[in-house]
Amino acid sequence: GAGVSQSPSNKVTEKGKDVELRCDPISGHTALYWYRQRLGQGLEFLIYFQGNSAPDKSGLPSDRFSAERTGESVSTLTIQRTQQEDSAVYLCASSLGGQASTGELFFGEGSRLTVL
Amino acid sequence: LAKTTQPISMDSYEGQEVNITCSHNNIATNDYITWYQQFPSQGPRFIIQGYKTKVTNEVASLFIPADRKSSTLSLPRVSLSDTAVYYCLVGPMDSSYKLIFGSGTRLLVRP
Numbered sequence: 001g002a003g004v005s006q007s008p009s010n011k012v013t014e015k016g017k018d019v020e021l022r023c024d025p026i027s028g029h030t031a032l033y034w035y036r037q038r039l040g041q042g043l044e045f046l047i048y049f050q051g052n053s054a055p056d057k058s059g060l061p062s063d064r065f066s067a068e069r070t071g072e073s074v075s076t077l078t079i080q081r082t083q084q085e086d087s088a089v090y091l092c093a094s095s096l097g098g099q100a101s102t103g104e105l106f107f108g109e110g111s112r113l114t115v116l
Numbered sequence: 117l118a119k120t121t122q123p124i125s126m127d128s129y130e131g132q133e134v135n136i137t138c139s140h141n142n143i144a145t146n147d148y149i150t151w152y153q154q155f156p157s158q159g160p161r162f163i164i165q166g167y168k169t170k171v172t173n174e175v176a177s178l179f180i181p182a183d184r185k186s187s188t189l190s191l192p193r194v195s196l197s198d199t200a201v202y203y204c205l206v207g208p209m210d211s212s213y214k215l216i217f218g219s220g221t222r223l224l225v226r227p
Contacts, residue, residue: 004159033215041219042203043160048214056214091159103148103209107159 002026006092006108013082014116021077021111025094032075033105034067035091043091049075050097082115089113120204120218127224134191136221138204141185149180149187152203154220160203164189191223199225 005024013019025032030051035043045059049069060066064082069075079086089112093105121139128134140149148167152160164171166178166187177190191198201220207213 035217042201043217043220045214045216050212058214093159097212098210101210102165103150103207104162104165105150105152105160105205105215107161110157110159 004092004094004106004108006090006111008111009109010112010114012114012116015084016081018078018080019082019113021079021090021092021113023075023077023092023094023108025073025075025092026106028072028096029094029106030072030097031095031101032069033093033095034075034077035093036061036088037091037110038088046077046090079113082113084115087113087115119216120206122202122204122218122221124219125222125224127226128194129226130195131193134194134198134223134225136189136191136202136204136223137186138189138218139186140204140206143184143206144208146208147206148209149178149184150205150207151176151178151187151189152205152217154201154203160217163202194223194225196225196227199223 007022032049034046047067048056064080067077089110091110093107150165151163153163154160164176164178168180171178179188201222203217203220207215
């Protein structure tokens with residue numbers, strides 16, 4: 001597709017279960033970001049990938065959170081042993097990156113996670 | 117990384133001009149200023165971007181003073197559909213490092 005695609009759009013899980021969220025960035029975009037947005041709040045940075053460089057994981061809130069990216073394409077965000085405070089919308093964004101980039105972030109529609 | 121500060125919320129009426137100011141005292145030389153708009157249940161979307169002085173597009177204008185330590189997003193003649201959260205973001209164009217969003221400004225446009 002032409003835009004950033006995220007799946008699932010909605011996920012309801014039980015406390016203690018693991019969840020995996022997927023992001024398909026725009027083709028050719030080297031930079032990929034994950035953000036968390038709790039209800040009524042701003043975007044909280046989680047992790048940033050840029051090309052083949054080591055990801056910036058400084059925003060991951062705990063070791064239950066991890067993310068991978070395959071080359072410059074799909075990324076998965078995994079939350080292990082989910083807790084109720086993990087309930088939020090998880091937003092993925094991509095950017096062209098590099099000298100030709102305008103720095104504009106293109107966001108997906110988000111994955112809404114509800115932990116019961 | 118530049119940290120941004122914006123008003124938490126603003127109210128306006130249809131047809132008025134709305135100006136939202138963002139402070140970014142630690143902006144770096146290679147940072148650009150970008151504003152995003154977010155509607156409920158959607159991801160943010162790009163509105164406008166600038167480096168200095170004034171930029172205008174079909175949606176908004178962006179005013180940036182010479183010291184670049186602040187910027188003002190101007191929305192002319194707002195309508196109810198402009199009710200949204202507006203985020204100011206500073207960072208390099210080449211996406212060479214992480215981008216941190218602030219809390220944003222929640223704009224409510226009343227009839």
